[in-house]
Amino acid sequence: MNNMRHKKPLLVLLIMATVFFICNTTESPAITEGDPQKALEAFATISKVLRSPRCINCHPSDNVPRVGDDSHEHLFGVVRGAADHNGPVQKCATCHQNENNAYTRIPGAPHWGLAPIGMGWQGLSDAQLGQTLLDTSRNGNRSPEALVEHMSHDALVLWAWDPGEGRTPPPVPLDEFRAALQTWLENGATVPE
């Protein structure tokens, strides 16, 4: 009897641990095994967007932002700078505000700036692009779910589909891009080898 009393807390702990385990394992993970072929097809759609000037211009593999549909180097000596927002005097926000400026035609969106150098996409093959996207040491420690969330809803990403006069949006409509991201995620977030 006395022995049972000592064992009771252990039993409760065991039950709690079991419940915790079940709760955590029964929550369906966002990434399932799925169909790798479907994921690869979705990635091909995603890749078309990421390679469009609207996205890759601010994901350079060097330290100079690109501009325009022809991705020419940014004028005025604009560079990456220590914090991906140009230098300490003239920053991206010196000219770029939170929205497009119809008067000066300067594009703008919240947190306008370059992606970190680790997320430079210029010159990458599809396989390298995929690996870069999934590498948590380079992608801001984002899981595939967080990556999809970022690419689906971040204000600066969404700007690509509302870039203002004289700038071509990505070749895939936003709803199709979001659907491709979801398909990619639900089918294992597979990237080309």
Add this chain to the structure above:
Amino acid sequence: MKINFKINGKAVSVDVDADTPLLWVVRDELKLKATKYGCGRAMCGACSLHVDGELTRSCSFPVKFAEGKEVTTLEGLSPNEEELHPVQQAWMEENVPQCGYCQPGFMMAAAKLIKEIDNPSTEDIKANISNICRCGTHPRIIKAIKRAAQIQQSKTSSL
């Protein structure tokens, strides 16, 4: 739409279209004429002023974004009318302007520069200020910025 902000330390309220460039509010509503219209494309820098201490092209800055912020123009660069800002003093000593039109923008950029880089080299100046002067006063501007940095340092060390 009413927009409230501070300009050169003084609280103001302006009733204008929210998308009006801050440049025109400063010049036409608040009658501060140092800040100039140059290219109107945020390229030349003649319209440069400070918003919350950050260098800003006011021709490309809708006034609605100034709500609640501190705007500083060349008129408010020095703490009072008896005391010159190091940049103003250096500009006079080096006799920088020719036509003078672009100089306020350059001076606002220079003030931000010596705040961020207290002893700037020629390379620092060239890399961090992209304003344009069609009279070609850039060599004098570079000399003046270095002089302004010296004045700033001497003022700081004498405190």
